[in-house]
Amino acid sequence: MDIGGINPAVLIASLMVASVPIILAAIGELVVEKAGVLNLGVEGMMIMGAITGFATAVATGNPYLGFLGGAIGGAGLSLVFGVLTQFLLANQVATGLALTLFGLGLSSLIGQGYVGIKPPLTENVPFGPLADIPFLGTVIFDHDWMVYVSIGVCAAVWAVLKYTRLGLILRAVGESHDAAHALGYKVVRIRMLAILFGGAMAGLGGAYISLIRVPQWTDGITAGAGWIALAIVVFASWKPWRVLLGAYLFGGITVLQLNLQAAGARIPVEYLSMSPYLITILVLVIMSSGKGKAALNAPAALGQNFHASR
Amino acid sequence: MLRLEKRPSPSAFWQWATPVLAVVLTMIAGGIMFALLGKNPVEAIRTIFWDPLFNEQFAAYSRPQLLVKAGPLILIAVGLSLGFRAGIWNIGAEGQYIMGALFGAGVGLALYPVETRWVFPLMVVAGIFGGWLWAMIPAILKTRFNTNEILVSLLLVYVAQNVLASMSLGLLRNPEGGGFPGSRNLGQIPAMANPELIPGTGMHWGVIAAFMVVIAAYILLQRHILGFQIKLAGQAPRAARFAGVNPQRLVLLCMGISGALAGAAGLFEVTGPSGQISIDFNVGYGFTAIIVAFLGRLNPIGILLAGLLMALTYIGGELASFMLGLPAAAIQAFQGMLLFFLLAVDLLTNFRIRFGTRKEAL
Numbered sequence: 001m002d003i004g005g006i007n008p009a010v011l012i013a014s015l016m017v018a019s020v021p022i023i024l025a026a027i028g029e030l031v032v033e034k035a036g037v038l039n040l041g042v043e044g045m046m047i048m049g050a051i052t053g054f055a056t057a058v059a060t061g062n063p064y065l066g067f068l069g070g071a072i073g074g075a076g077l078s079l080v081f082g083v084l085t086q087f088l089l090a091n092q093v094a095t096g097l098a099l100t101l102f103g104l105g106l107s108s109l110i111g112q113g114y115v116g117i118k119p120p121l122t123e124n125v126p127f128g129p130l131a132d133i134p135f136l137g138t139v140i141f142d143h144d145w146m147v148y149v150s151i152g153v154c155a156a157v158w159a160v161l162k163y164t165r166l167g168l169i170l171r172a173v174g175e176s177h178d179a180a181h182a183l184g185y186k187v188v189r190i191r192m193l194a195i196l197f198g199g200a201m202a203g204l205g206g207a208y209i210s211l212i213r214v215p216q217w218t219d220g221i222t223a224g225a226g227w228i229a230l231a232i233v234v235f236a237s238w239k240p241w242r243v244l245l246g247a248y249l250f251g252g253i254t255v256l257q258l259n260l261q262a263a264g265a266r267i268p269v270e271y272l273s274m275s276p277y278l279i280t281i282l283v284l285v286i287m288s289s290g291k292g293k294a295a296l297n298a299p300a301a302l303g304q305n306f307h308a309s310r
Numbered sequence: 311m312l313r314l315e316k317r318p319s320p321s322a323f324w325q326w327a328t329p330v331l332a333v334v335l336t337m338i339a340g341g342i343m344f345a346l347l348g349k350n351p352v353e354a355i356r357t358i359f360w361d362p363l364f365n366e367q368f369a370a371y372s373r374p375q376l377l378v379k380a381g382p383l384i385l386i387a388v389g390l391s392l393g394f395r396a397g398i399w400n401i402g403a404e405g406q407y408i409m410g411a412l413f414g415a416g417v418g419l420a421l422y423p424v425e426t427r428w429v430f431p432l433m434v435v436a437g438i439f440g441g442w443l444w445a446m447i448p449a450i451l452k453t454r455f456n457t458n459e460i461l462v463s464l465l466l467v468y469v470a471q472n473v474l475a476s477m478s479l480g481l482l483r484n485p486e487g488g489g490f491p492g493s494r495n496l497g498q499i500p501a502m503a504n505p506e507l508i509p510g511t512g513m514h515w516g517v518i519a520a521f522m523v524v525i526a527a528y529i530l531l532q533r534h535i536l537g538f539q540i541k542l543a544g545q546a547p548r549a550a551r552f553a554g555v556n557p558q559r560l561v562l563l564c565m566g567i568s569g570a571l572a573g574a575a576g577l578f579e580v581t582g583p584s585g586q587i588s589i590d591f592n593v594g595y596g597f598t599a600i601i602v603a604f605l606g607r608l609n610p611i612g613i614l615l616a617g618l619l620m621a622l623t624y625i626g627g628e629l630a631s632f633m634l635g636l637p638a639a640a641i642q643a644f645q646g647m648l649l650f651f652l653l654a655v656d657l658l659t660n661f662r663i664r665f666g667t668r669k670e671a672l
Contacts, residue, residue: 040460080650089314089661090653093399093460097600098653102646108639219639224468231461270476277468284462289455307314
């Protein structure tokens with residue numbers, strides 16, 4: 001069953017793989033923004049995760065330790081962001097940009113010895129006979145662990161934000177840090193934890209790119225995935241399940257254009273490669289123009305620094 | 311216990327002292343990084359900051375490069391700083407830089423082989439237009455649909471890079487280039503070239519434009535109502551609206567000016583130092599200019615100095631990679647670190663650090 005040389009089951013299966021880095025980074029950023037912090041350094045944290053994860057996996061020969069290394073790398077860089085914005089009250093937009101610029105430089109510095117090396121293989125989850133079911137087997141039961149982890153993280157974040165006290169406190173801090181402070185919550189501490197979580201998730205997403213999606217190390221390997229993750233959070237109007245939807249939509253476009261390139265479509269390669277970015281912009285425009293509904297959903301204290309003056 | 315106390319107004323001393331302190335701290339942290347890479351930190355720092363200017367062997371080549379590299383950085387950073395002051399974040403200058411170069415080179419190459427001295431000015435106008443046009447996309451989306459200009463302007467960089475790849479492989483490719491990607495060498499066509507005006511200084515039209523823009527921006531911010539509105543919108547958005555500042559107009563103006571200047575910088579680069587449109591003629595000036603704008607404290611004169619310093623790190627970095635085998639990426643990390651320290655020590659401008667517990671205010 002092929003349409004224009006493209007098998008739909010394989011297409012859906014590969015779009016799920018293509019979306020994993022964006023889901024992870026976007027869900028992490030969603031938590032950060034729910035806490036009222038705008039961290040524009042997702043791209044930098046992702047690429048740091050990509051190289052630290054890659055280096056750890058190559059050094060230990062274990063891809064799972066690699067993912068751990070990626071998460072630590074991303075969280076490490078986000079710690080810098082946290083200290084600067086939460087304790088030294090630096091401008092969040094500028095610090096986020098600095099994170100990206102620094103991350104791109106540092107990752108390429110660390111990555112010099114790793115160009116051309118193959119990382120250890122990450123095996124698929126053994127579902128046994130389930131993987132042989134026609135269509136569904138390929139789409140759902142033929143993936144590596146991280147595909148399911150990314151969906152699990154989405155579900156967990158949704159449940160925590162919606163049903164737990166922790167989620168309520170996090171949202172309170174993001175809506176009005178002064179009110180949360182007056183209630184006795186440690187605004188800075190909660191925000192620091194959210195920032196670290198966001199960094200770890202972005203690092204995990206980056207490690208997925210260098211360990212499974214590509215899999216090798218090249219400079220600038222994330223190619224704007226972090227920025228797209230930021231856009232997906234806006235697209236999702238800060239709702240976890242919509243992050244999944246947005247990331248799959250984006251992953252679908254990426255995979256489709258790659259398939260079209262491979263199938264030799266008559267559209268020039270460059271125009272196909274720019275399509276994911278253009279469609280992300282289009283989606284942003286549609287979401288933000290909807291009579292301000294999406295904007296109303298944004299945490300009220302987003303991007304504002306907190307200084308306890310009383 | 312350490313405690314922060316907000317200053318009634320920003321400290322004038324620290325406003326100027328923080329960039330210097332940040333540079334010193336970056337040198338120390340950078341030295342540690344270089345030491346970890348197995349290089350002698352003192353030698354590395356000296357190679358980056360001292361040798362390009364004062365070493366007899368290298369200065370003859372390096373000194374002119376200072377203006378060549380600082381020109382586009384200053385040109386872009388001054389434009390960005392206007393928006394940053396007003397809280398309008400154009401971070402896609404790299405894309406506007408590429409589009410300016412493409413528009414300008416496109417006009418020039420369309421006229422090839424016309425040989426009049428009007429070709430170059432026409433290309434400059436086209437370059438300015440190209441950058442302006444590319445910046446208008448996020449600006450209009452912001453004003454019409456309230457779309458986040460940070461994300462749109464940044465995503466458009468990736469689009470511009472793909473357009474550049476397509477152009478240098480297709481439409482603008484040198485027909486006599488033997489199938490190699492890249493356009494004709496604009497630097498070797500007299501009507502289109504942006505040559506070194508005074509031999510041995512690196513001064514080209516882009517550098518002159520940068521100096522003029524610094525002066526213009528200084529006057530704009532100090533003496534013109536628009537400059538006042540920009541500052542007001544950034545510091546007190548609500549007050550600005552009561553004072554009759556139209557935020558939409560400010561977005562269009564700030565984005566437009568920064569785009570136009572980035573486009574001009576791209577055109578001057580592609581006709582001069584870089585010489586031709588090729589897939590990777592852009593070297594990230596649009597992003598480094600963000601650091602320059604902050605290092606210069608969003609002040610035109612400060613940006614002039616910051617641009618020269620950042621140009622020095624580029625040249626010194628090249629020298630260090632040639633002399634000491636320091637990886638080029640180390641300089642990129644070094645520049646990023648500078649921005650970190652700058653943002654960190656900026657705290658001193660707006661806050662006082664107090665020791666001990668709080669005294670009750672009267």
